[in-house]
Amino acid sequence: MTAVAATTAELVARARRLAVPGERRILGIVGAPGAGKSTLARAVVAGLGPALAVEVGMDGYHLSNAVLADLGRRERKGAIDTFDDAGYAALVARLADARPGDPPVFAPVFRREIEEPVAAGVAVASDVPLVVTEGNYLLAPTGAWPAARARMAEVWYLDAPDDVRLARLEERHHAFGKSRDDARRWARGSDQVNAELIRATRDRADVVVRWSI
Known part of the structure; x- marks a missing residue:
């Protein structure tokens, strides 16, 4: 699948077509670590405004560090089996089914400063028509990921050059406490390793985006 170059304004316009008042749609943004998924999700939500869109990240379904340690997966945090995929799929279903007048849905968030998920970190009002969700494994064909994907109106794969991605990742890891070498x-x-798995799902996306801010 060929990547399409798009500006923020163009992507906001595409997302706006999904934001129909009185309805509820889910837009997914997927890509390898460091591709810029959360930055793009925030830009789209900001461009549409709080009456039309809200961001809910997949990273709130990271397993806790204590659980990862018990499972022997702490050193692979971020791998596909270090998330609660069934919990995420259940949340996406609740978000997709919400209609104006329903109570808000509370979703977890991931706090990088403590490297842990936090429950009920964002409230999603029922009258907001578009939920933008971003994460690594939205197009994965295993586990409960396909159930989550099935409730999304559209999924964008955000492509980014490896040198740019890796530089971002190293800076992020260093900023949150790792030494330069460890980062x-x-x-x-x-x-x-995770990036290669995610890249293999690229052709499942509705569109592959090369984002120019």
């Missing part, structure tokens, strides 16, 4: 090893080790 580089994590970005080019565990993160890169």
